[in-house]
Every structure is written in structure tokens, then in C-alpha cells.
Amino acid sequence: MNSALYIGATGMKGLSQGMQVTTNNLANVSTIGYKQQSILFSDLIYTGQAGMGEWWNNQEDSRVALGQTGKGVQVDTVRTIFTQGAMESSNTVTDMAINGKGFFQVTDGVSLYYTRAGDFRPDNEGVWRTPTGLALNGYKYNEDGSLGGLQEVRIDKFGVMPGKGTARVDLTMNLNSGQDNAVSEDNPYFSLLNLYDATASRPLSSGSYNYSQGMTLYDADGNAHTVTAYFDGAPGGASDSMIEFLIAAGASAAGKTDADGNALEPSPGDGLLMSGVLQFDASGRLTGMSAFTPAAAGSKDLADWQPAELNGGLPQLTLDGATMAVNFGISAAGGWRNAPASAADVGTDQARLPSMGTDAVRAEGASTLYNSSAPRGAYAQDGYGEGILSTVAVKTDGTVVGRYSNGQDQNLWQIPVCRFVSEDGLRREGGNLFAATAEAGQMDMGVAGTENYGSVNAYNIEVSNVDMATEMVNMIITQRGFQSNSKVVTTADQMLQKAMELKRG
Structure with missing residues (x-):
């Protein structure tokens, strides 16, 4: 009977800890990131009991039916259930x-x-x-x-x-027409450059070119500049067509100041960045190009315009410290062929323009000269201003x-x-x-x-991964178990009292 008292006490103690785990889960049912706990029990040590059974020697060294009684329950572990919460x-x-x-x-x-x-x-x-x-x-x-x-x-x-200067600008054009509006008898491949005048309200009149493409490009400090590419026809051969182009910056890039910060009077060549020629075959596909850049900023003297430096086969221009490649969809894999010393050496001879050679690489989506399609243009560049x-x-x-x-x-x-x-x-x-x-x-x-x-x-x-329905069931089971163990304690106490009454009697 004394053992029954202690066993009931271990049950009450263990189940009270189980109720603690259950109530903690219920208390944290709305706690974010909370992980449910579960409690596991194990039985206590056992003692052998004489007279509980008999020794059976039906087989040598075989002994069974030894009686054992337990000593109650203990908390084995409290585990955390790391299942995903909602x-x-x-x-x-x-x-x-x-x-x-x-x-x-x-x-x-x-x-x-x-x-x-x-x-x-x-x-x-x-x-x-x-x-x-x-x-x-x-x-x-x-x-x-x-x-x-x-x-x-x-x-x-x-x-x-910080802002980032443009490193590459991609132009995808369909120029549609090879009509030559800007005419120069001595330098037909640089007619637009000769006509360009930064001091005028419009550097080029609308009747001096076929198409223009405005762009926003960024200098080395990430400052935005409005840049325009102008296109016009140029003399071609029997089996090809030539389109002259000129790239120039607007007033935001052309403005100059002296050492004291005073504005200087603009010159006609302010803002000029690149001039060249695009070459198309009879079907309107781009087959080659040439490009020149000024060695002296603002110069319109063709002797100062030299074949553009190449980067990855693409010609480069410089805009206020930012060097950027210009991509019309074709690149010179082996560099320029037969490049003259300057644009002044070209004159009227198409053959004196620098060539990309037969190993020029034409990209998918390169610029075209299809008369069946309306003129259009698009550009993409990788620079940006401060943000x-x-x-x-x-x-x-x-x-x-x-x-x-x-x-x-x-x-x-x-x-x-x-x-x-x-x-x-x-x-x-x-x-x-x-x-x-x-x-x-x-x-x-x-x-x-x-x-x-x-x-x-x-x-x-x-949210918490606690299942409230499960916890409510666990609470009921735990409460019933605790109640039963408390009943064991009171019953064992009554039995002891009865035994003591027998002794007094």
C-alpha cells in the first residue's frame, strides 16, 4: 500500500508537468515562430516479486513467469516539434x-x-x-x-x-531610304559633319537628313546628356548602299567654361562625337561600317578626325570622360582594314573609308535598310544617373x-x-x-x-504550429490521468487507515 501511495504521487507529478507543457503550448498559440512541445513519459524501475509465479523447468536453463511490479512514472523528455507553421x-x-x-x-x-x-x-x-x-x-x-x-x-x-557612365549604346535602326539630302562635292561621306553648326538654334536643319534618333546618355559622373544620331544617304557602289551618320551631344554637353567658371562662346563643332558610314547590301542588310572621332574636341577639321578606337570590335566615342562603344549590330573582329590617317584622306573615294573586312560579325537584329518598312529606331544603353x-x-x-x-x-x-x-x-x-x-x-x-x-x-x-484541438484533447487526458492518480493516493490512504484500525481493534 505504501508503494501505491508513491506510485500515485509519481503519476500526479509527471502529469502535472504534462499539463505545464500543454498549457505552455496553448499560451503560445498566437506566438509567431513558436514551435510546439510534446512531453514523453517512461516507467520507473521494477522489482521482482516472490510467489507471483512458478519456476517452470520444461526446458533446461529456461525460466519464465517471474513476477515484477513497477514503481510509477517519470518524465522522459520534453521535445520540440519543428514542423512548419502557417x-x-x-x-x-x-x-x-x-x-x-x-x-x-x-x-x-x-x-x-x-x-x-x-x-x-x-x-x-x-x-x-x-x-x-x-x-x-x-x-x-x-x-x-x-x-x-x-x-x-x-x-x-x-x-x-552613384551614377554610372554609359559604357555601351545599342542602336537598332531601319533607315528605310538612302536619299542623299546633305550634299558635299569634296567630302560626300562627311556632309552632315560639314553642315553641323552648334551655334545655330538647330545644329542641323530638318531638311539636311533623313532620320534622327534622340538618346539620353550618361557621362563619367553619371550626368545625363541629350545626344542625337543623324542619318542621311551617301554615294554607294553598284551593289551596295551607304548611309552617313553623325552623333552629336546637345547643349548640356557642349557648354564650356573658362578657369574662372565663366561661360565661353560656343563654336560650330561643339558637341560633335562621332561621324561615319553604314554599308548595306542590295537586300538591305548591314555588311560593314566606318567611324571617326575628333582628336580635338569641337574641331570640324577633317584632319583632326581619326578612325575610332575599337573595343570588342565596336567603335568608341567619348562623352565628358565616359568612353562608350556604339553598336549598330556589326563589329570588326579583326580591327579596321585599310584605315586612313584621318577623315581628310577619304575625299570622294569610298575605297579609302576604313573597312571591317570579310570577317565582320553581324549580330541578330542588326540595323537594316528595308524600303518596305517604315523608318524606325530604338536604342538601349547601360548608364544611369545618381539615385x-x-x-x-x-x-x-x-x-x-x-x-x-x-x-x-x-x-x-x-x-x-x-x-x-x-x-x-x-x-x-x-x-x-x-x-x-x-x-x-x-x-x-x-x-x-x-x-x-x-x-x-x-x-x-x-505563426505558431500549435494545434489547439490536439492540445485541448491532451489537456483533458492529462486532467483525467491526474484525477485518477489522485484517487489512487486517497484510496491507498484509506486502506492504510483501515489496516491501522484493525491493529487498534
Whole structure:
């Protein structure tokens, strides 16, 4: 009977701890990132009881039916159930949920912790922090696109992206007509250059060319300039057609000042950047080109215009310190052929224009001279001006992308996901935090969405994975078990009292 008292007591103690686990789960049913706990029990040691059975020697060395009685119950372990919690959407990009395995790493500046609760907010210095003030760790992108060391994620709300000069401009044209409007008897392939006058209200009159393409290009400091490409017919051969082109910057690039900052009077050649000829076959396909650039800025003297430098087979011009390649869809794989010393050496002889040779590479979508299609033009360039940070986005791989007022995106941070050999070995620290222990094993940090790392979902938080219906059932079972064990204690006490009454009688 004494054993029954103690066994009932162990049942009451164990089940009270079970009720503690259940109530803790129910209390955290709305806690973001909370992981449900479950309690497991094991029976206590057993003692053999004489007279409970007999020794059967039906077979040599075979003995069975030895009676044993238990000593009650004990708590074996309290486990954490790391199943995925549901996603709840939010309107804040810094609310992030991990879909799959892994944790965010946060720090108080001294110790490292791990959490599934991704409700981060930037503080007054731009550091992304938990509600309790711990900073999120991540890798910052360097200017060259590489990743730096692990540090606190910090984003300047008013961050500035420096401007970038145009390095390449791609022109896709259908020039439609080879009509020659600008005529020069001595230099027919540089007629537009001869007519150009930056001091006039319009550097070229509308009747002096067939088509023009306006562009916005950026100098070395990221300043925007309006640049125009003009096109007009030029003398061709029996089996080909020639189109003269001239590229010139507008007044924003042409303006000059002296050493004291005083504006200088413009000259006729201000803003001239490149002049050349496009060559088309009888079917209207681009087969070659030539290009010249001025050695002296603002010069209209053809002796100062030399064959353009090539980069990757494309001719280059310079706009206020930014050197950019001009691509009409064809490149000189082997450099210029038969290039003259200057444009002044060309005269009226088409053969004296520099050639791209027979190994010129024509790209798909190159410029054309199809009379059956209306004239059209389009361009693309890779420069941009200075921009202010407008918004932030977080990709599923944890990349934090800044979007700027200049229309450009820039990778700012990489938020890693951490995983452990044994999640069950993590120690709960409260505040939605876990701490690494030796029992958790090695911690690996990787890119979200790769291998066995969960993906990062912005504008979401992971809610508790507690199943309220299950917990209510567990609570009822635990309560009934506790009630039954308490009844055992009171019944065993009554039996002892009865036995003592027999002795007194």
C-alpha cells in the first residue's frame, strides 16, 4: 500500500508537468515562430516479486513467469516539434518567414541566437532588429558585387547610388531610304559633319537628313546628356548602299567654361562625337561600317578626325570622360582594314573609308535598310544617373535588393539561413530565441532555397504550429490521468487507515 501511495504521487507529478507543457503550448498559440512541445513519459524501475509465479523447468536453463511490479512514472523528455507553421501575410517587407528548415541568426552584440520569428524592424540607425532589440546578421554586398563578412544588417533609408557612365549604346535602326539630302562635292561621306553648326538654334536643319534618333546618355559622373544620331544617304557602289551618320551631344554637353567658371562662346563643332558610314547590301542588310572621332574636341577639321578606337570590335566615342562603344549590330573582329590617317584622306573615294573586312560579325537584329518598312529606331544603353533609395525587396534566396529613384536595382545584403545537425539539441532562451549547444551539433550557414535550407518569404510571418484541438484533447487526458492518480493516493490512504484500525481493534 505504501508503494501505491508513491506510485500515485509519481503519476500526479509527471502529469502535472504534462499539463505545464500543454498549457505552455496553448499560451503560445498566437506566438509567431513558436514551435510546439510534446512531453514523453517512461516507467520507473521494477522489482521482482516472490510467489507471483512458478519456476517452470520444461526446458533446461529456461525460466519464465517471474513476477515484477513497477514503481510509477517519470518524465522522459520534453521535445520540440519543428514542423512548419502557417504563413500569415503582412504589409512590411522586413517581416520574413522561413519556409522549410533553418533559422535566422541574431545577436545582442555579444552572443549569437537563432529564431524562426522574422518580425524585424529597422531602428534609427537602419539596423534590422527583433522586437527585443537583437540585430539580424547578414552578408553585405561590396561595390564589386562580392560578399563581405558577416555583420549586422544595416540599410540607410536615404542611401545614394552613384551614377554610372554609359559604357555601351545599342542602336537598332531601319533607315528605310538612302536619299542623299546633305550634299558635299569634296567630302560626300562627311556632309552632315560639314553642315553641323552648334551655334545655330538647330545644329542641323530638318531638311539636311533623313532620320534622327534622340538618346539620353550618361557621362563619367553619371550626368545625363541629350545626344542625337543623324542619318542621311551617301554615294554607294553598284551593289551596295551607304548611309552617313553623325552623333552629336546637345547643349548640356557642349557648354564650356573658362578657369574662372565663366561661360565661353560656343563654336560650330561643339558637341560633335562621332561621324561615319553604314554599308548595306542590295537586300538591305548591314555588311560593314566606318567611324571617326575628333582628336580635338569641337574641331570640324577633317584632319583632326581619326578612325575610332575599337573595343570588342565596336567603335568608341567619348562623352565628358565616359568612353562608350556604339553598336549598330556589326563589329570588326579583326580591327579596321585599310584605315586612313584621318577623315581628310577619304575625299570622294569610298575605297579609302576604313573597312571591317570579310570577317565582320553581324549580330541578330542588326540595323537594316528595308524600303518596305517604315523608318524606325530604338536604342538601349547601360548608364544611369545618381539615385536615392526608394524601396527594398527581399528575394526568396535571402537577397535584399535596393530599388532606387534612377530605376536601378542593387543587391545590398544576403540574409543567410542557419541549420543544425540536431535541432532537438537547441536550448530555448525565451523571446522566440534558441541557443546553440554541443548537443545541437555543427551549425551550417547557407543560401536560402538551396540544398536543405528553407526559402525566405518577405511580407510574411510564420505563426505558431500549435494545434489547439490536439492540445485541448491532451489537456483533458492529462486532467483525467491526474484525477485518477489522485484517487489512487486517497484510496491507498484509506486502506492504510483501515489496516491501522484493525491493529487498534
